Amino acid sequence: MISDIRKLVGNDRKKLRKPIVLLTLDTLFNMLSYGMMYAVLLDLINDNLTYSKIRTYSIILIIAFCARAFINSKGYTGIQEQGARAVENMRITLGDHVRNINLGFFNKNSIGNLSNILTNDLQDFEKIITHNTSDLIKTVLLSTYLLIITFFIDTQLGLIQLAAILIAVPIILYGGKKVACIGKHKKVVMNEVISRMVEYLSGIQVFKSHNLVGEKFERLEKSFRDLKKESIRTEVSIVPYVLAFQVIVDISFPILLLIATTKFGASVIDKKEFLTFIIINIALTNVLRAFAAQYGEFRYLKLATKKLIETYNKKEMPYRYEDVEFNNYNIEFDNVSFEYEEGENTINHLNFKAKEGTMTALIGPSGSGKTTVTSLIARFWDVDNGMIKIGGKNIKDIKPDTLLNHVSMVFQDVYLLHDTIYNNIRLGKQDATREEVIRAAKIANCHEFIDSLSNKYDTIVGEGGSTLSGGEKQRISIARAILKDAPIILLDEATASLDADNELEIRKSIKKLTANKTVIVIAHRLNTIKDADQIIVLNEGTVEEKGKHSVLMKNKKRYYNMYNEMENAKKWAI
Ligand SMILES: Nc1ncnc2c1ncn2[C@@H]1O[C@H](COP(=O)(O)OP(=O)(O)OP(=O)(O)O)[C@@H](O)[C@H]1O
Ligand SMILES: [Mg+2]
Structure with a gap:
């Protein structure tokens, strides 16, 4: 565990x-x-x-007190x-790290678990580093020091004292282990x-809208109740061991004390040693x-x-080039296979090429893998077999x-983020000027509605983005x-069906967005x-048909049927 802590704290270790x-020095003055x-x-x-002796002792104590005040203020503020700072750096490093792990991590680790790691676990860690570590060091040092003096006074007394510690400490360590097991369950409930x-x-x-507020709240309330139960169980479980x-x-x-008194009576230890032992015994009990x-x-x-270390050790997606120059933006799927869960075969030996500056449309039944294809191009996931190439890379x-x-x-x-419309658009290009943002909004046909809002951009x-309509959000x-x-x-x-005006606006702005780009559209x-330059009909993660509209219509297969179905539906609607 110590090596894990060292790894997590990293270079900040030296500053601590x-x-x-x-x-630790403060402990020495405390002993004085x-x-x-x-x-x-x-x-x-x-x-x-x-x-004069009292005066000397007082001066020594005052000096020790001043030294302690100085050391304590430096030491405590320092730690x-x-x-x-160390925990802040850990938070940044972990946040950065999580960003570069494939999305499978977020699937398996619910949002609850991840938030818990980045907030509560880090907070626990911070508290222990800043408060408890120094206290523990002090305790260990002080008790070792007091124990050694007891041994100097009388070996038998020292041995009894050591025996008491050796019986008591494992009990509390064992208790800690037990509580950690229960604590694990509390974490699950917390997530x-x-x-x-x-x-x-x-x-x-x-x-x-489905009148489920009561029912959903029941689930939420139950989780609160479970947490209360688990919290009490965790806190109470350590009590017997502490007792x-x-x-x-x-x-x-x-x-x-009884043994020491007997020894003093039998003159095995002298008055000075007896007195020292009493003081040490009181101090050690307190420590x-x-x-x-x-x-x-x-x-x-x-x-x-x-x-924390589990999250830290999750492998980031590997890469060879920090920066890369593309000669072109052709996208190529070369015998690509991919599965979210073992044995699922979401994408099956998929082959297709989308030439630079052309539009490729993906169609197919629900669950055929269309969204997955786009996620793979963006490298939200890594393919299991085959290769996806952009510009041949x-x-x-x-x-x-x-x-x-x-x-x-x-x-x-x-x-949309809880921020201004301006900043939401600027997410596309962090260093964009206000003019650039407005120009983009105009091209996307959203300038007009933004301009009519009370605070405009x-x-x-x-x-x-809950305060805007679906069409408005999409245009942003x-x-x-x-x-x-x-x-x-x-x-x-x-x-989702948009009203005719909205749909037309969106269609126009998409046309402007996609001009001369390599486009994959679902x-x-x-x-x-x-x-579209090419239409790909996907079924069960593989290409069922491929070609232009006219070709696919001649094929009279799935695309032909889908198209006719749509045309018929239109007639029915009329
Ligand atoms: N994050 C995920 N984890 C596990 N399985 C997933 C995940 N996303 C999608 N799937 C599964 O992969 C298969 C393909 O899903 P995908 O979303 O690519 O289909 P789609 O063609 O986009 O469907 P739709 O037309 O309904 O949007 C589905 O069976 C789906 O259940
Ligand atoms: Mg989809």
């Missing part, structure tokens, strides 16, 4: 050393006060406590600052709560009691570290970020893509793709 050393107490008591017993919250909040419109630990420590105190309280926090460290060799710079995607579900849209996403001006466009046509209405 100084404050930890300072806090016990020394002074001992000296005063000894002088009292020997009846030679003079005024807080460096600890927070469930976050997932349910996300589900409830993002789906509230749908739930309301057992404290009983052993507390019982050993009077037993040791060990504090350890039991601190250990409670450490039980989370292992769990948090495990989760295997996309597995291209850094995912670089690849995405050359690809624009316009999806059915448009996601500075109008804030809700998270997910087209403006975003126009601004990006990438040579490859992946387009998932809207299936078409749901066949009349929109009659002019």
Whole structure:
């Protein structure tokens, strides 16, 4: 686990050393006060406590106090600052890392789990680094020091004290392990709560429209109840072990005192040693009691570290070239196979070529793999077999970020950030000027409606874009893509029926967006793709038919049937 922690903290480890050393020094000064107490008591017993001695002890204590105040303030602020910085860096590194892992990670790790890792687990980790580590170091140092002195006074007393520690400490360590097991379950419940919250909040419109608010809230409420139960179970489960630990420590105190008194009576130890032992015994009991309280926090460290390192160790998608020059933007699927889950065969030996500057339309039944094809081109996933090439280069060799710079995607579900319309369009090109943004909006036929809003381009849209209509959101996403001006466009046509005006506007803006680009369009209405350079009919992840509209109509296969069905439906509608 220590090596995992070192890996997670990375280079910030070195910066944490100084404050930890300072806090350790503080322990040494703390020991000095016990020394002074001992000296005063000894002088009292020997009846030679003079005024000048008291003055000397006081001066030493004042100096020690000032030194402690200085060291503590430096050490504590240092560890807080460096600890927070180390965790901030971890958060950035992990966030960056997660971005470059293939999307399968997000499938298997629900949003709840991932949010939990990036918030709670990191928070636990931060608390332990900034608070508990130095406390633990102090405890271990102080008890070792006190134990060694006991051994110097009397070996038998030292051995009994050591035996008490050796019995008590494993009990609490074992308890910690048990609690960590229960804590694991609490984490699962916690993930469930976050997932349910996300589900409830993002789906509230749908739930309301189907009058499911009560039922969904029941699921959310149940997850809250489960969390409460698990939290209590986790907190309560450590109690018996802490109690057992404290009983052993507390019982050993009077037993040791009794033995020491007997030894003093038998003159095995002298007055000075007897006195020293009493002070040490009181101090050690206090230190060990504090350890039991601190250990409670450490039980989370292992769990948090495990989760964090698992995420950290997930392989990023490999690539060979940091940056790449494309000679052309032909897209080629060369015997590509891919499956989301083993044995599913979502894409089966798929072969096709989309020439630069042409439009390829993908059609086929639901579940035939159309969206998957576009996700594979954007390298959201890596193919299992075969190769996807852009400009003759295997996309597995291209850094995912670089690849995405050359690809624009316009999806059915448009996601807008909770930000201004201006910033939402500017996502396409971070350094765009206001003029460029407005120009893109004009080309995408959305300038007019934006201009009619009270704050125009500075109008804030809700998270997910909930304050705009479907057509408006789609046009904003087209403006975003126009601004990006990438040579490859992946387009998932809207299936939701838009009103005629909106549809016409969108069609016009898509035409402008796709001019002279390599376009892969998933078409749901066949009349929109009659002019495509190539139409690919997908079925079960492989090409069933391929060609221009006129050719496919002559083939009289699936495309012909689909087209006729659509034409008939139109007649019925009329
Ligand atoms: N993220 C995923 N994880 C696991 N399986 C998936 C995932 N996405 C899609 N699938 C499965 O892969 C198959 C192909 O899905 P895909 O979304 O590519 O179909 P599609 O042709 O786009 O369908 P539609 O016309 O309904 O949009 C389906 O059986 C689907 O259930
Ligand atoms: Mg789809």
